[in-house]
Amino acid sequence: MKNIHYLIIISLLLFCLDAIAQDDKQYKEYKDSILVKTDTTFIKVGGAVRFNTMYTIYEGNSYPLPTENRNGMFWDTWRFEAMGQAKGIGLTFEYRFYPGFNTHFIKKGYLSYSLSINKHLELGVTQVPFGMLEFLGNSWWFQLPYYVGLEDDYDTGIKYNWFKDNWSFHLGYFLMAEPRGVSEPGFGSFTSARYSYDVIPEDGYNGNHERNQGNFRAEYSGSKFLMGVSTQLGEIYNSQTENSFFHWAAALHGKYNFSKKANVKLQVTHYEYVNNTDDAGQSVDYVNMGAYGFGTYQVASEATILSLGLSYEIPVLWGPVSSLTFYEDYSYMNKYGTLVIHNELIDYVSSHHNVLGFLVTAGNIYTYFDIASGINQPWLSSSFGGSALGVGRAEAVDKLPGVLEDGEINKPDEYPSINTRFNINIGYYF
Numbered sequence: 134m135k136n137i138h139y140l141i142i143i144s145l146l147l148f149c150l151d152a153i154a155q156d157d158k159q160y161k162e163y164k165d166s167i168l169v170k171t172d173t174t175f176i177k178v179g180g181a182v183r184f185n186t187m188y189t190i191y192e193g194n195s196y197p198l199p200t201e202n203r204n205g206m207f208w209d210t211w212r213f214e215a216m217g218q219a220k221g222i223g224l225t226f227e228y229r230f231y232p233g234f235n236t237h238f239i240k241k242g243y244l245s246y247s248l249s250i251n252k253h254l255e256l257g258v259t260q261v262p263f264g265m266l267e268f269l270g271n272s273w274w275f276q277l278p279y280y281v282g283l284e285d286d287y288d289t290g291i292k293y294n295w296f297k298d299n300w301s302f303h304l305g306y307f308l309m310a311e312p313r314g315v316s317e318p319g320f321g322s323f324t325s326a327r328y329s330y331d332v333i334p335e336d337g338y339n340g341n342h343e344r345n346q347g348n349f350r351a352e353y354s355g356s357k358f359l360m361g362v363s364t365q366l367g368e369i370y371n372s373q374t375e376n377s378f379f380h381w382a383a384a385l386h387g388k389y390n391f392s393k394k395a396n397v398k399l400q401v402t403h404y405e406y407v408n409n410t411d412d413a414g415q416s417v418d419y420v421n422m423g424a425y426g427f428g429t430y431q432v433a434s435e436a437t438i439l440s441l442g443l444s445y446e447i448p449v450l451w452g453p454v455s456s457l458t459f460y461e462d463y464s465y466m467n468k469y470g471t472l473v474i475h476n477e478l479i480d481y482v483s484s485h486h487n488v489l490g491f492l493v494t495a496g497n498i499y500t501y502f503d504i505a506s507g508i509n510q511p512w513l514s515s516s517f518g519g520s521a522l523g524v525g526r527a528e529a530v531d532k533l534p535g536v537l538e539d540g541e542i543n544k545p546d547e548y549p550s551i552n553t554r555f556n557i558n559i560g561y562y563f
């Protein structure tokens with residue numbers, strides 16, 4: 134594995150040197166016309182404030198009385214953003230606060246530099262170039278790849294972006310996941326105080342950390358469509374055992390524009406954590422992932438995710454309202470793994486994620502109206518997380534599948550309920 138990591142670093146450096154050498158004349162012209170003759174120093178600040186309300190039907194039960202985080206209005210998030218440039222070096226930064234979860238953390242923070250007009254570097258906490266960019270999902274909920282760390286993921290490293298004719302290429306090396314933020318221990322472990330879902334320590338897996346990840350992405354842009362491929366290879370290092378196992382992922386993704394108003398997004402994603410073990414060195418078919426200071430949940434070691442998104446925008450003139458965007462997002466996650474209970478092999482149960490809704494745009498206010506439904510979706514349940522994206526929810530949904538302390542067997546539910554949440558998110562962006 135170490136040789137692979139060194140190869141990734143060397144390849145990235147060679148790409149950068151090649152960019153400087155081949156485009157030296159172009160770069161000088163760019164520098165003379167843009168960086169010298171024009172004052173490019175600037176700083177911009179902004180942010181957002183968002184509120185949320187919901188009504189849930191989980192495990193067949195609704196909750197008519199509002200509480201702070203269920204069936205009532207609560208403060209979703211507020212965030213601070215800054216973007217600037219001086220002497221050709223840019224800075225992009227965003228920090229988020231989630232009062233409902235008592236957590237705050239950095240989402241992104243990186244330096245950027247243009248080697249030429251069409252070749253750029255980013256260094257710091259930056260978006261991992263994988264899958265459909267900037268987002269695969271159309272709704273407030275994203276798609277299922279987000280909940281396994283493969284959509285809108287941010288890590289700490291260096292990224293090289295190259296644009297040529299109708300092609301775009303991204304090559305990245307990430308030393309580690311983004312730094313953790315601050316959270317309330319009553320919600321979950323401190324290491325889950327982060328925006329992106331990452332493999333993080335948990336009881337029995339206290340040493341697992343993401344390290345040395347390489348990414349390559351290529352995309353072709355036509356007059357009405359986008360087509361691309363993404364690959365990822367990385368290491369999971371266990372500081373308790375001082376051993377490592379690796380993970381890889383690949384995706385085919387595309388977007389077709391029926392018109393300026395309507396489009397469809399498609400993505401097939403496959404990932405695998407190979408030969409992963411717990412702190413005792415025992416082989417397991419899942420990893421622990423976490424974010425938002427809300428603890429961890431189990432994710433199957435290997436799965437294929439099929440994602441489909443439809444979007445249609447209708448311009449309107451209703452006072453401040455300028456457009457309505459209707460969408461349908463669906464993901465299906467087929468897992469490869471087995472759970473052993475008293476010598477009985479039980480296959481992992483698949484997960485489904487569907488969001489039907491619309492976005493109302495009114496000046497700087499964006500409001501999402503979503504009907505989110507899921508089967509074995511960790512955020513759609515009266516018992517958050519657990520084994521939903523692993524083996525699946527158990528028959529006793531508030532406990533993990535297996536043999537309980539009283540000796541009772543808690544099997545995965547072969548026919549789990551469809552849980553639904555009607556969600557309204559109102560955000561003011563400035």
